[in-house]
Structure formats: C-alpha cells, structure tokens
Amino acid sequence: MFKLGLIINPIGGVGGSVALKGSDNMVEQALALGAELKANARTQAALTVLLPYKNDIEIYTANNQMGEQAAKALGFEVKLIYQTDSETTQAEDTEKALLALLSAHVDIILFAGGDGTARNIASVISKNVENNEYPQVPVLGIPAGCKIHSGVYAITPTAAGRVVELMLTKQLVTLTEGDVMDIDESLFRQGIVKAKRFGEMQIPSELRYVQAVKSGGKESDELVLQDISEEVIAKMVDNEDNLFIIGSGSTTDFLMHELGLESTLLGVDLVQNQCLMANDVTESILWQQLMIAKGANKNVNLVITLIGGQGHIFGRGNQQLSPRIIRYIINQPCGKENVIIIATKTKLTQLNNKPLICDTGDNELDQLLSGFMPITTGYKDQVLYPVSSPL
CATH class of the missing domain: 3.40.50 (Rossmann fold)
Structure with a gap:
C-alpha cells in the first residue's frame, strides 16, 4: 500500500483574491473582505489525478481542513496522524503534523500552501536531517499561496498529482534539491520584491532518464x-x-x-x-x-x-x-x-x-x-x- 502524506494549510493564499498580496498576519482582514479559502479545492485537484489508484493508497493526514476533508470527500482511505481544534491553523500545526508524518514513514509528503508553508516544512526537515531522527522523505508542494517563489512546488495542482502518479506506476522519478524562497510581504505590498533563500528540500522532479554525461x-x-x-x-x-x-x-x-x-x-x-x-x-x-x-x-x-x-x-x-x-x-x-x-x-x-x-x-x-x-x-x-x- 502506497503511503501518501498530506498537509494542507487551509488559509494558504487567502489574501490573494482580495489583493492583499499575501496571507501572513492578514487572515482576519482577508476574510472580512470576502476572501474564500481555496487550498482544499486546489488539493482536491491534485488528488483527483490519483483516483484510479484509490485502492492502492492510504492518505496519512491531519483532521478537518488540514487534509481529512479533502481526502475523504474523494473517497480515499484516511489515517489521522494529528488533531487540531483550530479552523485557522498556525505554523505550529503544520510543523507538528509534519513530524507525525515523518514518524509514520510515508513514501512522499504533499503539502498545500505558499512560500510561508514551505518555510515551515523546510525548518522541520532541516532539523530532522541534522538530528538523523527519521529517514528523509521527499516532499512536493501543491501551489495554493499568493506567492510561489520556492522551487519545491509543482507548476499546477494537477502536476503535483501527476508526479505522485509516476511513483505509483513504478516509473523512474528523479530526486533533486529544491530551494525554499520567501519574500518580505510588507515590502511586496509596496511593490518591492526582495526574496531570500531559507534552505532546500529533497523533491521529486519531473521524469528524467537522461543525465549530463x-x-x-x-x-x-x-x-x-x-x-x-x-x-x-x-x-x-x-x-x-x-x-x-x-x-x-x-x-x-x-x-x-x-x-x-x-x-x-x-x-x-x-x-x-x-x-x-x-x-x-x-x-x-x-x-x-x-x-x-x-x-x-x-x-x-x-x-x-x-x-x-x-x-x-x-x-x-x-x-x-x-x-x-x-x-x-x-x-x-x-x-x-x-x-x-x-x-x-x-x-x-x-x-x-x-x-x-x-x-x-x-x-x-x-x-x-x-x-x-x-x-x-x-x-x-x-x-x-x-x-x-x-x-
């Protein structure tokens, strides 16, 4: 059985539709302006690709909007590894859920959000690599944020599903290191893009048989x-x-x-x-x-x-x-x-x-x-x- 780890940041990208150019510290304002939470819908677009393999997949995830709802709505078998009472989850929830997924030894971890979510994931991955507590697991982002500067995301939600499909169908999937980038949102709202590198994570890239030599x-x-x-x-x-x-x-x-x-x-x-x-x-x-x-x-x-x-x-x-x-x-x-x-x-x-x-x-x-x-x-x-x- 293929063990798919899933983490959704439900508020990822919430500020985009109301022109807030980000979600950091802007959730209440965005919701007050009529913003809709779309991270779950984008995750379902990725998971829909995997429906033909539903009987071969177990999705390990957190409760409610952090993954449970999106997976169960499509009929996937779900194993809950983390519980939160909050509807608007915090970075701490993402990090704790990730630790639970690492301890469950999943085959790959999909996460939905933006660059802030990628930073949260990368911080836990980096500490795990340093401490050698759990084996390294490849991760891949489902783009759901306002800003996607990091190189750890698929180009679309559907593309994220396609990469996992390659693994399920036993095709060669190259592992590479993707940079985790983020920008200063306060400057971004002033029209200034100032990106900073916050680390790297192992990701499955597109199918690639031919190497340089x-x-x-x-x-x-x-x-x-x-x-x-x-x-x-x-x-x-x-x-x-x-x-x-x-x-x-x-x-x-x-x-x-x-x-x-x-x-x-x-x-x-x-x-x-x-x-x-x-x-x-x-x-x-x-x-x-x-x-x-x-x-x-x-x-x-x-x-x-x-x-x-x-x-x-x-x-x-x-x-x-x-x-x-x-x-x-x-x-x-x-x-x-x-x-x-x-x-x-x-x-x-x-x-x-x-x-x-x-x-x-x-x-x-x-x-x-x-x-x-x-x-x-x-x-x-x-x-x-x-x-x-x-x-």
Whole structure:
C-alpha cells in the first residue's frame, strides 16, 4: 500500500483574491473582505489525478481542513496522524503534523500552501536531517499561496498529482534539491520584491532518464559509473569514521577500483576512511565488525547494487548480508538511508518497470524493506524506485 502524506494549510493564499498580496498576519482582514479559502479545492485537484489508484493508497493526514476533508470527500482511505481544534491553523500545526508524518514513514509528503508553508516544512526537515531522527522523505508542494517563489512546488495542482502518479506506476522519478524562497510581504505590498533563500528540500522532479554525461543519446557506462563512484566517495569523505560494507557486483567493483582498493567481485568487502579493512568477509566476521563499530559508536553504511535483468538487491549473490546484518544497518539512525543502492539508469530501465526484489529469507524483513527507495544513479543524481518482497 502506497503511503501518501498530506498537509494542507487551509488559509494558504487567502489574501490573494482580495489583493492583499499575501496571507501572513492578514487572515482576519482577508476574510472580512470576502476572501474564500481555496487550498482544499486546489488539493482536491491534485488528488483527483490519483483516483484510479484509490485502492492502492492510504492518505496519512491531519483532521478537518488540514487534509481529512479533502481526502475523504474523494473517497480515499484516511489515517489521522494529528488533531487540531483550530479552523485557522498556525505554523505550529503544520510543523507538528509534519513530524507525525515523518514518524509514520510515508513514501512522499504533499503539502498545500505558499512560500510561508514551505518555510515551515523546510525548518522541520532541516532539523530532522541534522538530528538523523527519521529517514528523509521527499516532499512536493501543491501551489495554493499568493506567492510561489520556492522551487519545491509543482507548476499546477494537477502536476503535483501527476508526479505522485509516476511513483505509483513504478516509473523512474528523479530526486533533486529544491530551494525554499520567501519574500518580505510588507515590502511586496509596496511593490518591492526582495526574496531570500531559507534552505532546500529533497523533491521529486519531473521524469528524467537522461543525465549530463551522455554519448550519442545513451549513457556512457564508464562515465556514469565514475559519476556514481564520485557520489559514494563524497559520502565516505563526509562520514569518514563510518564503516562501509561494499556488496558484490560489477558496479560496486568499479567503485572499489576508483578508490584504488582490491575488490572481491563476487564477495563483500569492508572499507573505512577510504582504506581497505577486509576482503571477502563471511557473515560471522561481518557481524563481529558491526559489533566493534557499535562499541566505538560508529555508524555503518551498506553499498549494494542490483542484479541486472532480475533486480534482486538481497538474496542473490550476497548471502553474507544476512537478516541480522541488514536489520542492524536499518535500525541505526536514518533507517533505510544507511543502505546506498547504486545503479545506472540504463540498468534500471532494463527491468521494464519491475520492482527491485528483497529475498532475505525473512518475510517480515522483506516487507520492512519494501516501498520506494532512492537509487544513486550519478553524482548528486538519484531516482526513486519501488522495492518489493518476493511474495
């Protein structure tokens, strides 16, 4: 079941129709002038696109006009994760609802509002990234504000629904960083636009198969693998004390050669501080190393690739990665983000929309690993791709 997070700022854009050029601190005045609340209607325009997939979606949201009403009116299954008594919600409501959605581990979060709402969302996301409390979740804005300067919104409400539809139909959805911008509304009302950047958030962008390094319209494998390796090595530099488990396969083998390290093509290697710790380790030795890392309070990352044409990421050629090994890795802070899956987009498209497969031998773990996971496909280039159990 696809878990869609939804937050609506009911007063988003309320000042627009009455020429107040914003909603900040202007709600009562706008309503007194006859303004109508339109954020819910715009959200329903986005959700309408998803009606054909209604039976495959659970919408996690807050009560009343923060999401419940819009979703139930269209017949979606709704799970309430936050309650507010206020009809004109505050920034605090948006932030608390977002925290509840992060703890629910939804697949994506749609939010409706303007740049002020985006700032509220970004502030919580930023703190979460710093504290590593919950895995990072992509977000996307449904434009419902008076001013939309931020790069985290779809171009229309319908477009927001289309992006989610791409995920539901198991197409490649590129992840990128969108800037959160806002302007000084008091100056804006004087005709002065003064925008300021308040951060960035991970968003799903439009479907994009072709990246910058190309040869004749196709991926140049060596250049793409170099890009992928550069991204993983950058993570190693940023997390130099982490223990990196490098799984089997030709893509991970290329990474090891880029590091200048001996590789076990059909085995599992250990790397720390970009230095080789051990080659071709067994499950028991790997577990011992995890316990050593735990005692030293060091995080562990797993770098794996998929079997071309089949899509298996666990259970084929890497049985050293046993259920207890995998559980340890994903039970650390950041959860499944500790698993770094690397693959070229060519390799992913050859799966013909089939999901990646987890066949660990532990059905509960396979289900836990299921859902959308980011796949590193280049330098600062990721796509969301579905992962499924073999059942």
